[in-house]
Amino acid sequence: MRNNLPDLFPGFDSLTVEVEDEWLFCRTGGSGPPLLLLHGYPQSHVCWHKIAPRLAEHFTVVAADLPGYGQSSVPPLSDDHAAYSKRSMATALAEMMRILGHERFLLAGHDRGGRVAYRMALDHPGLVQRIAVLDILPTSAYWDRMDRQFGLKIYHWMFLAQPAPFPDKMIAASPIPFLEHTLRSWTAGKDLTCFTSDAMTHNRAWFCDPDRIAATCEDYRAGAHIDDAHDRMSLDLGHQIEVPTLVLWGDKGIANSVESPLDVWRTWSPDAEGLALPSGHFLPEEAPEETFEALYRFFGN
Template sequence: MKEALPDLYPGFDSVTIDTGDVQLFCRIGGTGPALLLLHGYPQSNEIWHKIAPGLAKHFTLIMPDLPGYGRSSIPALSSDHRAYSKKAMADSMVELMRQLGHTSFYLAGHDRGGRVGYRLALDHPEAIKRLAVLDIMPTSDYWDRLDRTFGLKIYHWMFLAQPAPYPETLIAASATSFLEHTLASWTGLKNLDCFSEGALAHNRSWFGDPARIAATCEDYRAGATIDYEHDKADLDAGNRISVPLLALWGNKGIATSVDDPLAVWRNWCDDVSGKALECGHFLPEEAPEATGEALLSFFGP
């Protein structure tokens, strides 16, 4: 019998919302204005469990698993990768929030969730009040600036984007080892110490599913193709993020590999603020107090 996973959000609700294209599993709790929190790779909603109690005193938190991740449904893979585009994911998040009664909301996204967040801000400016992105810069900037040093740091962008079923077959041969190596190597201390045993248990439980490994690879195939094209189309058209944007990154994280993150984000948005925190890539787990304080200050009580 499979061992029950620990509840990292006591007092929070668990719901699954059908947006029409995908069924999104969510943890929901707190009171106040709606704050949508989106996780990244290779994680699920549990990334927020250290900072959620503090934020829940001021906000209604909605923490879904992205399509294909965690306990959300797995869209079919396709040659154009459209179901895993950040545009499609952003559309699903807007529908999720609408069904929960929130036509406008705050949003914070880490890693892939940050990419869904800035795409949502570009495509649905009426839906978002303020946007925080954690340890990322725009997808097209990453691809356009790849050099030897940066390529070694984000080798997974190229590996996971290879045609199916090559990367998923290799990962599935030792999924837990790949997961834990990836998590540890992106932290500031290069180990798993910042991750609670409960969060690791949740991640291990779903990441080993071959269908979900394939889904997360498809996410990166979309990043290398359709997401890049969407970014370039907005840049060419002069479209900009119209809401205030907070960029946070780890001083030992991934975003520091490319220029000044604030300077990069100012190419996309006029109202940009932010800073580095003392950590690697996983801000909500490596530096939960500083991350929670920064988000609370930006979004306001």
């Protein structure tokens, strides 16, 4: 990973936190109540760069790279995909926050980071004070809706979840075109204009690493197996998210492909609130002003 990448978080510290046998990279800055920001696929903590400085005026912001992504370490792949389960990621990130001195914190996650976020709220309810999930439905809810229309829209769920090393090697043979196609196809405008040149430099730098490509595929393999099982177990046991929950989605995003995302989320968090923003899938970069305002209003309560 290059160490001369553009600094998109001026005034923030860069930290590498060792958690058991892995290390997690994060940028942290600001003051006030701690707020953990988690990114999605195929991105890193950089996806928050348009709004993190403004959030840091009100909160102690921690923008972290998920295991296997960006500049965090790459856990080993396994037959049960356990290291990439959202339960495992949530546990590691919760421990990272404890090491940083944050015993309780606010939490926002986009895409895959949203899956880590809601799993953390379910598994560690005493740690999370409020949670925001951006442009997702729960993992099991997506699988239950995987008909022809929905499958075509999120085809990557099936492709990336194929056994290793098939999708890993296919992507590694041409990583940048795959990355740019994926980013472009999920925006409202079907182009890359919402992503700054410096942010794309970051995205391209880490997505060229075959080990990290394999890690991101393993993330989706976990989603198709162990994560889905964890979701269904939580539903069977009647577990719910017990803290205030904000649901944001793009009016041209992926989550908007089904009936009201808010109605789906209220199965998991009965008092959840939320709204659609003028955006495709990448709310923090396509609609930074609206995303900031929504998060500030919710977390500033």
